[in-house]
Amino acid sequence: MAKAKSAYVCSECGAEYRKWQGQCSSCREWNTLSEVRLASARSSSVGATLTGRHGYAGITSREVVDLASVDLTEVPRLTSTFGEFDRVLGGGLVPGSAVLLGGHPGAGKSTLLLQAACNLAQQHKVLYVTGEESLSQVAMRANRLQLPSQGLQMLAETSVEIILGVAEREQPCVLIIDSIQTMHLEEIASAPGGVAQVRESASAMTRYAKQSNTVLLLVGHVTKDGTLAGPKVLEHMIDASLLLEGGSDSRFRTLRGQKNRFGAVNELGVFAMLEQGLKEVKNPSAIFLSRNDEQSAGSLVMVVWEGTRPILVEVQALLDDSALGNPRRVAVGLDQNRLAMLLAVLHRHGGLFTGDQDVFLNVVGGVKVLETSADLAVLLAVVSSLQGRPLPRELVVFGEVGLSGEIRPVPSGQERIVEAAKHGFQRAIVPRSNAPKEAPAGMEVIAVTRLSEALEAL
Secondary structure, eight states, rough: OOOOOOEETTTTOOEESSSSBOOTTTTTSSOEEEEEEEEOHHHHHHHHHHHHSSSSSOOOOOOOOOOOGSOOOOOOBBBSSSSSHHHTSSSOOOTOEEEEEEETTTTTHHHHHHHHHHHHHHOEEEEEESSSSOOHHHHHHHHHHHHHOTTTTTEEBBBBBHHHHHHHHHHHHHEEOOOOGGOOTTTOSSSSTTHHHHHHHHHHHHHHHHHHEEEEEEEEEEOOSSSSSGGGGGGGTTSSSEEEETTOOSEEEEEEEEEETOOOOEEEEEEEEEETTEOOOOOOOHHHTOOOOOOTTTTTEEEEEETTEEEEEEEEEEEEEOOOOSEEEEEEEEOOOHHHHHHHHHHHOOOOTTTTTTEEEEESSOOOOGGGGGGHOOOOOOHHHHHOOOOOTTEEOOOEEETTSSSEOOHHHHOOOOOOOOTTTEEEEEGGOOOOOSOOTTOEEEEEHHHHHHHHHO
8 A cells, every 4th residue: 555645734834844843944833743644646536647748638628718808897795794894804705705713712703703693694694603612602692792693593513524514505605613623524534623624624615615605704713832723724725814812801802804815904903892792993093092181201192004094002111220231122012123123223313322221112002013104103202201201192103213213204194194183183293205295284294304303303
């Protein structure tokens, strides 16, 4: 008998290796490689034999289509009944698409999908498959959240073959799998949650969704110790990957798009966790700007761009004399390495030394800022805390800071200024290239090109 081939796949990033090794070379995680059996390639399964250098026999020929002749009719989308959810998806659920909703345990993935499923079931046929909870547990949750449970079809099953058989019979418009780590195929000789089971189960369900034009929603758990296969091994075969962030001690949850074939990437949706479940926050800036009436040093408002809209968030800085030989640099919601770089720029081009200070930064509301437009606001907040001088409450700042001390422009600068003016801000420090020809009514725009000019403007 021919020896079965195998590969070793990382459960964190999905990288494949021919031999086992302790550390993954791609994500640098330890003890995350697991063996996966590869199916043998049989010529009878594809029905093709090599006939020469340029072709195969036995394969039905396909017609080649010119790109300009492809039908551009937009596929009608289904609303998830959540405006923030539809925003992250790019306008709604696309029939025949596979969407992965990931997040840490307790983030609210099952709650969000159960709310959307109950609302969708009033107009469309929805099949909710649960592999982690019993039907009574799901029913108790729906009753506690006061959801309309009539019309929602439920199935407690972990076998992919049985699930696809029920789906063929019921023909649902939306198929929800909670969660993909509990699903298994009979032909795969490994435990549920392994890399092979997760990947092959998701592949079989995705093929069904494409062939039947069904919306497929998969729930994927993210764990720190790697005991369950993370959703990284699925990102290449799905159409959209969404991440629900927010700790159990936080009231707010953020839904961020990491991959989307039908919309913008890095789109952000904000939800509030209430007793009745998740409720969308249509104006996130008003939530993140709940500041105290008393002015304090080190607090400043910046405008960040998330997907297709600007959001105003507050950044706080605290500097204190360090008792350690190596002062601490702690950044919550920002890149810690970029903070160290900005402090070096402040010393070199701003003349302010922070080498003997512990620097702590925090973005209020638990938002993670991924873009460089927060550089100037971070530095000005650091200067305010270092000198103990509060900044004006009506001031808003954005701009990227270069290594030579120049202030670089950022995308969508005009829209950021308009958003700040809507929330009552009267003064803005922005890059000169982002300064509008005519400032909004009641707002003073200060355009700067160097870090020294921004410090003088304070």
